[in-house]
Amino acid sequence: MLKNKVNTAARPKRLPRYTSYPTALEFGPMDGSKNDEWFKSLPICEPVSLYFHIPYCDKLCWFCGCFTTISNKYEPVQKFLEVLKNEIKQTAKKTGRLKVSHIHFGGGSPSILEPDDFLSLIDVLKECYDISDAKEFAVEIDPRTVDQEKIKAYASAGVNRASLGIQDFNIKTQEAINRIQSEELIEEVMGYLRDSGIERINFDLIYGLPYQTIETITETVAKTLAFKPSRIALFGYAHVPHMKKHQQLVGKHSLPEQKHRQAQFEWASKMLKESGYRSIGLDHFALPDDQLFVSYDNGKLKRNFQGYTDDAADSLIGFGPSAISSLPDGYSQNIPSIKEYVEKVTGGASPVVRGLAIDGHDKMFRDVISTLMCYFEVDPVKVAMEHGIHYNFDKEIDDLSKLVDADYMVRDGNSFRITESGKPFLRAIATIFDQYFDQNSSDIIDRCIHESEG
Numbered sequence: 001m002l003k004n005k006v007n008t009a010a011r012p013k014r015l016p017r018y019t020s021y022p023t024a025l026e027f028g029p030m031d032g033s034k035n036d037e038w039f040k041s042l043p044i045c046e047p048v049s050l051y052f053h054i055p056y057c058d059k060l061c062w063f064c065g066c067f068t069t070i071s072n073k074y075e076p077v078q079k080f081l082e083v084l085k086n087e088i089k090q091t092a093k094k095t096g097r098l099k100v101s102h103i104h105f106g107g108g109s110p111s112i113l114e115p116d117d118f119l120s121l122i123d124v125l126k127e128c129y130d131i132s133d134a135k136e137f138a139v140e141i142d143p144r145t146v147d148q149e150k151i152k153a154y155a156s157a158g159v160n161r162a163s164l165g166i167q168d169f170n171i172k173t174q175e176a177i178n179r180i181q182s183e184e185l186i187e188e189v190m191g192y193l194r195d196s197g198i199e200r201i202n203f204d205l206i207y208g209l210p211y212q213t214i215e216t217i218t219e220t221v222a223k224t225l226a227f228k229p230s231r232i233a234l235f236g237y238a239h240v241p242h243m244k245k246h247q248q249l250v251g252k253h254s255l256p257e258q259k260h261r262q263a264q265f266e267w268a269s270k271m272l273k274e275s276g277y278r279s280i281g282l283d284h285f286a287l288p289d290d291q292l293f294v295s296y297d298n299g300k301l302k303r304n305f306q307g308y309t310d311d312a313a314d315s316l317i318g319f320g321p322s323a324i325s326s327l328p329d330g331y332s333q334n335i336p337s338i339k340e341y342v343e344k345v346t347g348g349a350s351p352v353v354r355g356l357a358i359d360g361h362d363k364m365f366r367d368v369i370s371t372l373m374c375y376f377e378v379d380p381v382k383v384a385m386e387h388g389i390h391y392n393f394d395k396e397i398d399d400l401s402k403l404v405d406a407d408y409m410v411r412d413g414n415s416f417r418i419t420e421s422g423k424p425f426l427r428a429i430a431t432i433f434d435q436y437f438d439q440n441s442s443d444i445i446d447r448c449i450h451e452s453e454g
Contacts (some may be wrong), residue, residue: 015283015427015447016434018373019305020326021366022356024438027333032350034357035332036324039094041328043141043313047101049313050129051305053320054107055338056080057147060111062249063167063209063237064176067322067336068108068137081117084162084372085124087319092128095317099132102138102311109142115153121156127148136200136311143189151189155196155244162193168209169220176210176253183223190227197392200290207264208237210253217264221271231292232277232285233307234268236261256400262424264434281374303372308374314359321351330357359437364389373426377417380433394430399444406445420447 016023034239040050056071057064071077103125113121125131138161139154154162165187167179174180193201197305203224207217224232239255242248256264269279271355277285278293284307285290295301304310304316305324313435322336332355335341344351358366364387371378384391399415403409408422420428431437432444 005277007430009277014333014433016437017427018369018430019303019307020324021332021369021434022332022358022362022436023329024324024333026153026352027356030332030352031084032344032352032353035352035355036094036350037093038325038327038329038332039317039331040328042095042098044096044098046315047099047278047291048095048318049102049104049311050100050125051316051318051323052084052103052110053318053323053334054105054110054112056107056111056112057142058112058244059178060245061167061177063179063184065208065238066106066108066247067241067243069338071112074425077112078117080342081113082321082356083342083345085121087206087351088124091317091319091446097131100129101313102136102309103134104136104306105133106306107140109145110139110143111146111150113150113157115149118150118153118159125316134158138163138200138306140165141189143185146189146336148192150190151196151198155198157197161200161202161333162198163204164189166220166224167206168216169211169223170211170216172211173209173216179251186227199228199230201227202231202233204226204233204235205268206235206237207268208239208256208261210250210255210265212256213260214267217268218271221268225271225275226290230287230289230290232272234272234285235266236265236283250371276302281308281376298413299375303370303373314356325352331355360387360389361391363387365433365435366392369430372418372430372433376426379413381414395439396432402444402450403429406448408448 011024016025053067055068056069056077058070060070131137137159138155139159140163142165164186167177168174169183171180190201205220205224239247239251241251268283270292272278274284276287278300279285279287280292280296284292290312292301292308300310300312302311302325304311314328318334319323321334321338324331324333326361330353334351335344335353341351364384367387368378368380368383371383380393380396400409400411403422404411405414408425409416409418418426422429429452430445430446
């Protein structure tokens with residue numbers, strides 16, 4: 001029988017994005033020794049994914065919600081890199097030399113690393129893990145901090161996907177978020193990538209920023225389409241100045257109302273789909289020949305901390321400050337403070353300070369929510385049977401039925417599919433299956449209204 005796991009004391013106003021389940025909001029204090037046990041129990045015969053968090057940027061983007069710091073000198077970055085190498089070595093002693101299926105560098109700005117330093121990091125990675133058959137090796141790039149030599153180093157290391165932070169092409173919006181980068185710069189970087197053989201290219205776009213209108217969104221999408229990236233992520237700006245103080249600098253400008261945000265997303269989505277991109281889940285678009293759609297069509301698409309993915313690995317190991325590991329036994333997160341991270345790793349201690357152990361029911365509900373987030377439909381009874389669990393979904397089906405009555409979903413037996421009118425409320429609908437969410441806080445229709453209001 002499920003125990004009551006609801007924590008109502010610190011329930012956030014915004015609905016979870018469900019890049020994991022349970023979400024990081026539910027993490028509590030964790031001793032690093034527990035995570036060490038989880039590392040040691042990873043099957044040597046199964047591949048894992050690796051995530052590296054580089055917590056440095058040259059300049060502060062005012063819209064940013066990531067764990068990062070601004071470094072005016074390169075020396076702190078070099079010192080951090082040596083500590084990161086030590087964390088890789090220390091972790092490999094616990095896990096063994098596992099095969100790796102996916103590698104992802106995020107941040108911060110991984111492109112802040114100089115070519116030789118990036119390659120030296122990859123050399124250490126190769127010593128500790130078998131990355132020879134990695135299906136995907138991705139790096140997030142700030143176009144302002146990359147050059148031809150860095151991109152040659154990426155290609156030499158085996159990088160086969162680059163994700164460019166575009167956000168918006170309109171100069172007035174760029175100035176309002178302190179992220180000024182010309183179309184000519186993007187064209188130059190794209191040329192370097194393709195000349196180096198890196199053809200899998202993602203563009204990250206953001207709607208809901210200052211001074212964006214349907215006209216400016218049209219211009220940004222049109223310029224994006226001219227570059228023909230293989231994937232596009234279309235994220236909504238999350239304005240949380242109470243958590244990220246620098247976002248107050250964005251807030252001093254006029255932000256679009258929710259109805260205008262939604263109109264921007266719908267118009268951009270329409271343009272992308274009319275130009276040959278297929279829609280995936282909440283906010284991703286890809287060309288039909290992209291590997292993401294092979295997984296989508298085969299029912300293998302998943303959602304993790306990097307968004308939608310075709311990664312089949314059951315385990316993800318995170319390195320660097322704030323990085324999260326997703327393991328068969330639970331989630332664990334490194335300490336966000338760079339200073340404390342350095343102290344722990346240098347002293348030979350685990351940098352893990354938060355996390356959450358999960359059980360069979362958590363994994364079942366994770367698959368239910370992930371399926372819903374990826375495909376806009378789910379048969380919860382079927383998922384439970386696949387997990388060998390008999391679970392009474394009476395309460396969940398009662399809520400889903402309310403959405404059917406509201407024309408937000410349609411039902412076929414035990415399968416529920418979200419309609420076009422219900423798609424804007426995907427995250428609210430997913431909360432129905434969230435056993436950590438305060439189900440008594442509001443009716444499911446109220447949660448949909450709340451999501452539509454931002």
